Structure formats: structure tokens, C-alpha cells
Amino acid sequence: MKLKLMAATAAMALSAAAAQANTLVYCSEGSPEGFDPALFTAGTTFDASSHPIYNRLLEFETGTTNVIPGLAESVEASDDGLEYTFKLRQGVKFHSNDEFTPSRDFNADDVIFSFMRQKDEGHPFNQVSGGTWEYFQGMGMPDLVESIEKVDDYTVKFTLTKPEAPFVANMAMDFASILSAEYADAMMEAGTPEKLNTAPIGTGPFSFVAYQKDAVIRYAQNADYWKDPADVENLIFAITPDASVRYQKLKAGECHIMPYPNPADIQAMQDDGDINMMEQEGLNVGYLAYNTTMEPFDNPNVRKALNMAIDKNAIIDVVFQGSGQVAKNPIPPTMWGYNDAITDDAYDPEAAKAMLEAEGVSDLSMKVWAMPVQRPYNPNARRMAELIQADFAKVGVDVEIVSYEWGEYLSRSKELNRDGAVLLGWTGDNGDPDNFLAVLLGCDGREASNRAQWCHQPFEDLILQAKQSTDQAERTKLYEDAQVVFKEQAPWATIAHSVVYMPMSNKVQGYKVHPLGGHIFYGVSVE
Amino acid sequence: MFGYFLTRLGMFIPTFLGVTLISFMFIRVLPGDPIIVMAGERGMTEERYQEMVEKLGFDKPVLQQYWDYLVGVLHGDLGESFVTKKPVWDEFFALFPATLELSICAMIFAVALGLPAGVIAAVNRGKFFDRALMSSALVGYSMPIFWWALLLIIVFSGNLGWTPVSGRIDLLYYFPSVTGFMLIDSLLSGQAGAFGSAVRHLILPTIVLGTIPLAVIARQTRSAMLEVLGEDYIRTARAKGLSPSRINGLHALRNALIPVITVIGLSVGTLLAGAILTETIFSWPGIGKWMVDSIFRRDYPVVQGGLLMIAVIVMLVNLLVDVLYGIINPKIRRR
Numbered sequence: 001m002k003l004k005l006m007a008a009t010a011a012m013a014l015s016a017a018a019a020q021a022n023t024l025v026y027c028s029e030g031s032p033e034g035f036d037p038a039l040f041t042a043g044t045t046f047d048a049s050s051h052p053i054y055n056r057l058l059e060f061e062t063g064t065t066n067v068i069p070g071l072a073e074s075v076e077a078s079d080d081g082l083e084y085t086f087k088l089r090q091g092v093k094f095h096s097n098d099e100f101t102p103s104r105d106f107n108a109d110d111v112i113f114s115f116m117r118q119k120d121e122g123h124p125f126n127q128v129s130g131g132t133w134e135y136f137q138g139m140g141m142p143d144l145v146e147s148i149e150k151v152d153d154y155t156v157k158f159t160l161t162k163p164e165a166p167f168v169a170n171m172a173m174d175f176a177s178i179l180s181a182e183y184a185d186a187m188m189e190a191g192t193p194e195k196l197n198t199a200p201i202g203t204g205p206f207s208f209v210a211y212q213k214d215a216v217i218r219y220a221q222n223a224d225y226w227k228d229p230a231d232v233e234n235l236i237f238a239i240t241p242d243a244s245v246r247y248q249k250l251k252a253g254e255c256h257i258m259p260y261p262n263p264a265d266i267q268a269m270q271d272d273g274d275i276n277m278m279e280q281e282g283l284n285v286g287y288l289a290y291n292t293t294m295e296p297f298d299n300p301n302v303r304k305a306l307n308m309a310i311d312k313n314a315i316i317d318v319v320f321q322g323s324g325q326v327a328k329n330p331i332p333p334t335m336w337g338y339n340d341a342i343t344d345d346a347y348d349p350e351a352a353k354a355m356l357e358a359e360g361v362s363d364l365s366m367k368v369w370a371m372p373v374q375r376p377y378n379p380n381a382r383r384m385a386e387l388i389q390a391d392f393a394k395v396g397v398d399v400e401i402v403s404y405e406w407g408e409y410l411s412r413s414k415e416l417n418r419d420g421a422v423l424l425g426w427t428g429d430n431g432d433p434d435n436f437l438a439v440l441l442g443c444d445g446r447e448a449s450n451r452a453q454w455c456h457q458p459f460e461d462l463i464l465q466a467k468q469s470t471d472q473a474e475r476t477k478l479y480e481d482a483q484v485v486f487k488e489q490a491p492w493a494t495i496a497h498s499v500v501y502m503p504m505s506n507k508v509q510g511y512k513v514h515p516l517g518g519h520i521f522y523g524v525s526v527e
Numbered sequence: 528m529f530g531y532f533l534t535r536l537g538m539f540i541p542t543f544l545g546v547t548l549i550s551f552m553f554i555r556v557l558p559g560d561p562i563i564v565m566a567g568e569r570g571m572t573e574e575r576y577q578e579m580v581e582k583l584g585f586d587k588p589v590l591q592q593y594w595d596y597l598v599g600v601l602h603g604d605l606g607e608s609f610v611t612k613k614p615v616w617d618e619f620f621a622l623f624p625a626t627l628e629l630s631i632c633a634m635i636f637a638v639a640l641g642l643p644a645g646v647i648a649a650v651n652r653g654k655f656f657d658r659a660l661m662s663s664a665l666v667g668y669s670m671p672i673f674w675w676a677l678l679l680i681i682v683f684s685g686n687l688g689w690t691p692v693s694g695r696i697d698l699l700y701y702f703p704s705v706t707g708f709m710l711i712d713s714l715l716s717g718q719a720g721a722f723g724s725a726v727r728h729l730i731l732p733t734i735v736l737g738t739i740p741l742a743v744i745a746r747q748t749r750s751a752m753l754e755v756l757g758e759d760y761i762r763t764a765r766a767k768g769l770s771p772s773r774i775n776g777l778h779a780l781r782n783a784l785i786p787v788i789t790v791i792g793l794s795v796g797t798l799l800a801g802a803i804l805t806e807t808i809f810s811w812p813g814i815g816k817w818m819v820d821s822i823f824r825r826d827y828p829v830v831q832g833g834l835l836m837i838a839v840i841v842m843l844v845n846l847l848v849d850v851l852y853g854i855i856n857p858k859i860r861r862r
Contacts, residue, residue, distance in 0.1 A: 214812035407559035
């Protein structure tokens with residue numbers, strides 16, 4: 001027995017050593033929660049699961065927020081926008097492992113399984129691995145999707161309860177990854193249904209090999225991939241939580257690519273001839289939301305005056321240490337529908353002061369809420385609040401900074417009669433402007449994700465119309481108009497979008513920074 | 528001796544129950560609702576929130592929740608992580624060998640250097656070596672672990688390239704975990720160079736984690752030795768003409784060991800606390816980082832289960848220390 005084990009391990013080591021030359025090592029920032037993307041919500045989990053291991057019916061084109069065909073070759077919407085029919089790709093193979101070898105190719109049964117386990121509480125896999133299906137629930141899918149039908153082996157029809165154009169982008173999200181129904185049945189029969197999450201089987205460019213918690217994840221190239229096989233034969237995630245240590249590993253050649261560098265190290269990395277630094281604006285926005293139901297913040301001119309008093313460039317320098325960009329719109333510039341024609345309110349304390357006086361506001365005292373946690377859209381909310389406090393003092397507004405524990409902060413900041421303005425932000429899920437504008441500024445979001453408690457009918461009409469249209473050009477126009485209304489009404493001070501930096505060895509070729517935040521290694525090679 | 532052991536063991540039970548209560552209450556006293564923290568900026572509907580409350584059992588009275596937890600613990604069930612949905616017990620045992628291996632190495636490092644350093648300092652009291660050693664011990668004791676670790680990495684891994692930056696073994700080596708102890712598994716794997724790689728990966732984390740216990744042990748050994756060296760029986764031994772090495776090594780050190788063993792026992796707690804930072808910096812897959820992550824995520828089952836396990840380990844080590852006292856000093860076990 002021992003001899004067998006030693007022989008097996010020696011063989012594994014030999015193959016690992018032989019393949020080392022063609023291995024990409026990614027120093028990831030943390031451990032995935034698991035490998036079934038529908039069960040979880042963290043980007044770290046999606047990097048390790050949905051991107052390498054799985055595909056979806058539709059995919060986001062790497063490097064953009066455009067939706068392109070994935071396991072579905074095409075999708076057709078009915079005229080009333082209530083039915084979406086997906087034509088599935090044929091000849092797609094699932095991975096295999098020690099306990100499972102697929103007997104058939106991917107088909108409609110896998111699609112039905114992947115969604116029904118999330119939708120149907122009576123489904124045998126609904127409760128497996130404590131399934132709470134956060135994203136499926138969070139995107140409102142249970143209420144939106146009325147039924148999912150198998151028309152034939154390679155055609156699936158989704159019927160919706162109401163027309164909703166962002167549904168197409170939802171189908172490219174991580175929770176919509178397609179799992180093997182055959183593998184699920186096999187594991188259920190073996191009494192180990194949780195293996196869907198711990199020993200994943202997908203159709204993606206890499207198959208799962210092994211995971212040691214908090215240490216390493218290993219993947220191998222899927223030679224039967226339905227597109228060209230990945231450029232590297234092995235993909236390794238070396239889990240390295242500390243950003244300074246990741247940098248040292250990159251310098252020492254222990255990894256080829258790393259995410260989330262320390263802002264303080266960025267300059268040194270840019271100066272290092274062996275490191276290639278890629279950058280892009282993140283799909284996020286950090287904002288200060290006034291409570292538009294309370295005096296004097298119910299007056300758009302007061303809100304606009306306060307916005308003019310904030311020196312956003314100073315915030316970018318001090319809080320983001322340069323790794324941010326001033327935000328003029330509530331959606332980031334990498335998103336389609338972004339209205340670049342809008343000009344930001346200029347920083348002008350004198351004009352702001354005069355405007356406040358003209359509105360009869362004097363001796364104003366207010367609270368500014370500072371989050372207790374670090375987020376990409378706001379790396380140091382306390383510092384940001386202090387800068388805003390100093391800016392507002394210049395126009396005669398007295399600010400008290402308040403903060404609560406994160407859970408408390410999230411719930412108290414939702415209250416309709418909340419005092420003052422709240423610093424918060426948002427990271428996009430599906431690259432659709434609806435995911436920012438409706439969620440954060442729509443009337444339904446009041447006392448929930450709409451921290452400004454803002455409900456403005458002209459804006460609401462535009463975003464509802466855009467939600468229901470399936471014509472992309474029309475939707476783009478509607479969202480551009482909505483941003484004009486937003487700017488006039490100023491329910492928030494839009495502060496910043498983060499800039500995402502991705503340092504990598506010069507040996508790495510073909511990497512694209514993905515605006516949706518994922519780290520994707522298909523198409524990446526190492527010299 | 529057996530009666531002494533039983534008495535010590537008897538004290539274990541109420542302490543254990545107390546620890547279950549404290550670990551259960553600790554995480555609940557912290558502000559922050561785990562369901563809201565899990566949902567983040569996205570939030571959730573009131574209906575969905577209620578569903579989750581029921582699913583996680585938070586709708587039951589706290590006493591009932593504690594009772595369920597206690598019954599589970601007594602049946603060897605520590606619950607399932609809210610985050611990974613895996614049993615806490617499985618996660619603990621997957622990660623604990625890494626922490627244990629690092630802690631044992633750090634302790635060996637601290638004792639192997641700390642004991643002789645303390646003895647030599649005591650024998651050379653007031654001389655240059657003594658002063659230099661005690662100053663270094665003070666620096667070692669006050670050193671912020673985070674800073675010390677990064678300094679060592681930058682110098683020895685970054686600039687000199689002598690040691691790897693982080694991890695437990697080179698990624699080139701890949702073999703299944705048998706014992707969870709990398710030094711043993713790398714030997715069992717039979718792969719050339721694997722053991723050497725595991726040793727090289729252990730050097731910096733061992734030094735970082737062992738620095739504070741090393742300083743404490745050196746200082747404690749020195750003061751205990753000085754006290755013993757002033758005793759009458761040492762003077763008698765000297766008067767008898769025994770060699771200084773025999774006096775120091777046999778008569779003085781054995782009696783000085785009691786307080787030193789106490790300190791070593793107490794250092795287990797320090798090691799586990801230090802492991803939190805050391806493991807994070809060196810990407811060491813142990814329980815330290817696992818606990819910190821779970822506190823931030825308000826992952827109740829992991830926090831209470833992990834705390835309980837750590838407390839039990841510290842209690843077991845202290846039980847062992849009590850037994851060792853009895854062996855070293857027969858007067859104690861007769862009390």
C-alpha cells in the first residue's frame with residue numbers, strides 16, 4: 001500500500017516537474033469559499049471557480065462588459081421580451097476526475113439542473129452545501145424567472161414574469177455557471193453530493209486538480225476544451241494574503257502575476273524593468289449620498305453647492321494615493337452607456353458658499369458617515385470624511401463624522417429618517433447600467449440600497465423604459481439621458497472610481513485586465 | 528502521582544464548560560449581524576433576511592442556541608462554517624497540523640537558544656555577554672512581528688535569495704498530504720529535494736514566531752538561575768569542590784527549570800496568538816489566519832469552534848506542565 005502511494009506520488013512529482021516549464025503561477029489574495037460559484041459571492045471564489053473551471057450560456061468578453069455567446073451559440077428574445085430561447089453548443093465535453101467520467105456531452109439537462117437547483121426549493125440539490133444561492137436571490141431571479149423548459153436536447157427556453165433586458169447579462173454572471181447534471185446524479189448516488197462544491201467538474205479551459213486550504217490550488221489544461229486549449233498546461237494559485245509578500249514573491253520569481261498591490265509599492269513596481277504593470281478603471285463607484293428626504297438636502301441646489309465644495313482631486317491624491325479617478329457619473333467609464341459628454345461640477349468653494357447663501361442655508365451642521373472597512377471604491381473612508389469635513393468647513397458647513405461597525409453601518413444607513421450624508425459605494429455585478437442606476441437610485445431601492453432615499457420620476461421613467469427595451473442602442477440613449485438628470489439633481493456627490501493595477505512578470509503574455517474585476521487566465525501564456 | 532493527575536484532570540471539566548460558554552458568548556457580544564455582513568452593500572429583502580435567520584437558527588432563544596451548541600460539542604460536532612459550508616471540525620484538522628508544525632519548530636528554536644543563553648548570562652552576570660544578551664532579549668520581546676517578518680523576508684528572501692518568500696514547500700513538489708506535517712510528508716513522498724525545500728520554507732517563520740518566546744525564556748532562565756545560584760546548597764556544592772559545569776548544569780539548572788517550564792507552558796498561548804500574524808505574512812495555511820478571517824466575517828461556528836479547540840489545546844499543555852512539575856519536583860505532587 002505504502003509502495004503504491006510512493007509510486008503514485010513520484011509519478012505526480014515527475015509530471016509536475018516536467019510541466020513546470022509551462023506553468024502559470026498566480027499569487028492570489030485569499031482562499032476561495034468553495035468551487036461551486038452559485039453558492040458564494042466573493043470575487044476571490046469566482047477567480048478560482050467560475051473563470052477557470054466553468055462556462056456559462058453567455059460570457060463576458062474578457063477585457064470588456066460585452067456579452068458574447070458561451071455554451072449557447074445564440075439567444076433570441078420574443079417580441080414581448082418575456083421569452084428567451086437559447087440554442088446550445090454541441091460537442092462540449094465535461095472534465096473528468098477519479099470518481100467520474102462523463103458518458104455524454106453537455107446538453108439542456110445540465111442547464112435545467114444548474115438553474116433549477118437554485119430556483120426550486122424542492123430540488124434534491126437545493127439544500128446541498130447549505131445552499132442559500134445569494135446571487136440568484138440577490139439578482140431577483142426567483143421572482144423574475146417563471147419557468148425554464150427543455151425544448152429539445154440543445155434548446156432551452158426561459159420564460160420571465162416581466163420584460164427585463166438585464167436578464168441577458170445575468171446569464172453571463174458567475175452564479176449562472178453550468179454544472180454537470182450527470183456528475184450531480186453520480187455524487188448523489190454515492191452519498192457525497194457536496195463534492196459538486198469540493199471536487200468540481202465543469203466545461204471550462206482548466207480542470208480542477210487539487211486544493212489545499214489557504215495554501216495552493218492546482219489546475220490542469222483541459223485538452224478537450226471547446227475553444228482552443230489554454231496556452232499553459234498548468235495553472236497554480238499560490239494563496240498569499242499579504243500584499244507586500246505577494247510583491248516579494250513576484251520579484252523572487254515565485255509567481256508570475258499578482259492582484260491588489262499596496263498603493264505604496266505601485267511606483268517601485270512601475271520603475272522595475274522586470275515587471276509589467278497593467279491598469280484599468282474598476283467597475284465601481286464611491287459616493288457620498290445625501291438624505292434627499294430631509295431638509296435642507298431635499299433641495300437639489302443645496303446638494304449641488306455641497307458637491308462644488310468637495311476637492312475630489314485632493315481625495316484621489318490622499319485617499320487613493322493616485323490609484324483612483326475622479327467620478328463625474330454614477331456609473332464607471334468602462335461601462336457601456338457611460339455619458340462622457342457630462343461635465344463635472346467644478347471645485348469652487350466661493351461659488352458653493354454663494355449658492356448656499358442664495359438658498360437661505362446658513363450655519364448648517366450635518367453628519368458625514370464614514371465606513372469602518374476598506375473597499376476598492378474607498379480605501380480609507382475615515383480619511384475621506386476628514387477631507388470632506390475640511391472642505392465643507394470652508395463653505396461654513398460644520399461636519400460631525402460618525403461611524404459604526406460594518407453590519408450596523410449597512411443597516412442604519414438605510415433608514416429613511418437617517419441624519420446626514422453617507423459614504424458608500426458599489427461594485428458592478430453584470431456590467432449592465434441597470435445594475436447601478438436602478439439598484440442604487442431607483443424608487444424601489446429606498447430604505448434599501450438607495451442610500452440617498454431619492455425617487456425622482458423623470459429619472460425613474462428613463463431607467464424603467466431602459467430595463468424593458470431589448471434594443472441596445474435605445475437602452476444606451478436612455479441611460480445617457482438618465483445620467484443628465486442625475487447630474488442636475490445631484491442626489492450624490494460622485495467621488496471616485498478605483499484604478500485596478502495588475503503587476504506581472506515580463507514573461508507573461510496575453511493578460512487582459514477585466515473590467516468586471518475577475519482574474520482570467522485563459523489565453524495567457526508564459527515565455 | 529496518579530491521584531495528583533486525577534485532581535488536575537478534574538479541574539479540566541469546569542474549565543472546559545466555561546470555555547464553551549465564553550467562546551459562544553464572545554462572538555455574539557461583538558456588534559454586527561452575520562447575515563447583514565454576509566449580504567454586504569447588496570443587502571437583502573426583509574423576507575429573505577427572516578428566511579436566513581430561521582435557516583441559521585438565530586430565531587431560537589440564546590440559551591436554546593447555547594444548549595444545542597453544547598450538545599453538538601459533546602457529540603463531537605462543532606457545526607458548519609457559514610461561509611464555506613464545511614464542518615468546522617474538518618477545517619480545523621486540515622489546518623491545525625501546519626500551525627502545530629510551525630509552533631513546535633518555533634518552540635524548539637526558542638528553547639534551544641533561550642535556555643543556554645539564559646544560563647550563560649546568569650553565570651556571567653554583569654559582564655558584557657549578559658548585558659548584550661538581555662538588551663537583545665528586550666528588543667526581541669518588543670519587536671512587532673509584522674515588521675520583523677517583512678524585514679527578514681526583504682533581506683533574506685528578496686535581497687540575498689537564501690530563503691523562499693512564503694509557503695510551506697516549493698510548488699514544484701506535489702504529493703498528497705498523509706500526516707499534514709510537511710517535514711514528515713516530504714520525507715514520505717520519497718522525492719529528492721522535497722524535505723530540504725520544506726526545511727528552507729520553515730526557517731523564517733520559525734525565527735519570527737520563536738523570537739518572543741526565545742526572549743522570554745532567556746530572561747526567565749537567567750533570573751531563575753541567579754536565584755538558585757545564591758542558594759546555600761550551591762555554596763555547599765562549591766565548597767565541596769564540584770566543577771562549575773557540574774554545579775550549573777546539574778544542581779542549579781534542574782531547580783531553575785520549574786519557573787522556566789511554567790513560562791514555556793504559557794508560551795503556547797503566545798505562540799498560537801503569534802501564529803495569527805506569522806501565518807498571514809508567510810502564507811502559512813494554519814488556524815491563525817482561519818480564525819481572523821472568520822471573526823471579520825462573523826462566521827459564528829468557526830469562531831466558537833476554533834476558540835474552543837485552541838483553549839482545549841492550551842489547557843492540555845498546561846495539564847502536561849502540571850504533571851511535569853510533579854516529575855521534576857516531588858514536593859509539588861505531595862501537596
